[in-house]
Amino acid sequence: MSDPYERSAEYLDILIAESWEPLAPALADALSNVRARTGAVVDLGAGSGRGVRVICDALPQTPVLAVEPSAAMRAVLLARVHEADELRERVTVVPGDCAGVDWPDGVRAVVALNMIGHLPPGQRRALWGRAARQLAPGGALVFNLAPPFTPVEVERVRTARVVVGELEYEGWASARPTGADEITWRMDYGVLRQGRPLAGASVEYRWWVTTEGALAAEVAEAGLVLRRTGDSGLGLCVLERVSDPASQVG
Ligand SMILES: C[S@@+](CC[C@H](N)C(=O)[O-])C[C@H]1O[C@@H](n2cnc3c(N)ncnc32)[C@H](O)[C@@H]1O
Incomplete structure (x- = not known):
């Protein structure tokens, strides 16, 4: 897996x-x-x-x-x-x-x-x-x-932002219902230099509610x-x- x-x-x-x-x-x-x-x-x-x-x-x-x-x-x-x-x-x-x-x-x-x-x-x-x-x-x-406690759509929202050295790190989360008691989270991570994307990653995983x-x-x-x-x-x-x-x- x-x-x-x-x-x-x-x-x-x-x-x-x-x-x-x-x-x-x-x-x-x-x-x-x-x-x-x-x-x-x-x-x-x-x-x-x-x-x-x-x-x-x-x-x-x-x-x-x-x-x-x-x-x-x-x-x-x-x-x-x-x-x-x-x-x-x-x-x-x-x-x-x-x-x-x-x-x-x-x-x-x-x-x-x-x-x-x-x-x-x-x-x-x-x-x-x-x-x-x-x-x-x-x-x-x-x-x-x-939350969420039921399988609902979660609009994309920034969950965190930190600065380390010269770079900013951001985390964004959103979710969609994918089952009777299940959602799938999508997490987007970004690294920025003076507001410009430098690197990043997106991941998805199942989450039971x-x-x-x-x-x-x-x-x-x-x-x-x-x-x-x-x-x-x-x-x-x-x-x-x-x-x-x-x-x-x-
Ligand atoms: C969002 S992180 C939270 C980490 C830590 N507990 C914290 O609060 O800072 C979720 C963690 O659960 C682990 N995880 C996922 N499925 C798991 C399972 N079936 N049994 C144990 N750990 C699991 C992941 O690898 C990940 O490190």
Whole structure:
């Protein structure tokens, strides 16, 4: 299967940086409220490692498994991890995807940010089932849900612009419905010198959409309960096992 991130990895880390500004403290807060105190943290679709950095800062000493299927993204991730002693000592970068990579039983938390839409419904359900079986008591799965929640057209919009040295980098996104619960994103990346295009790339990938209500019902089938956390605009959700006593409180 082709990797849409093969050509966008060059741009993704710098263009996703701004969206991590509010996301990082919200993720740190969600992780510090996880009741489980032991076990590793699994970061699914760790990308360039911005989440890994937040996990390591929020939960000192905790081992992290950073699962990432794209070799191009792993190159950025490995560089980020290798560069910092405190990451290199406890972050393991695992090549593979959500469905194919084993995690140990008793994980403290699973983080899946900006990636749940990559999972077709069957794989998404499998992930909820696996979390219900393999989270430590009091453990949590943290993910985010971003619009659109139904398969609709998304008009092309600039999502980010940064300047590095003498060049500007831009990201643009649009989407079209391509199935009953599916859209296809088109991402255009551009490099400009004084407003003139110098380089760029366009990629498309499938993305499965769902509403929060449908998801809440879906995770309940796996024995999990969904609650929102952080600023509502972030779409941050925490899943805990219904049978963990404290998840019934607050
Ligand atoms: C938009 S990026 C987000 C990266 C990172 N989580 C962040 O928020 O900065 C989505 C990531 O999910 C990864 N991905 C795609 N399909 C996946 C799957 N089935 N299992 C795990 N990761 C996947 C991609 O390779 C990519 O690195």
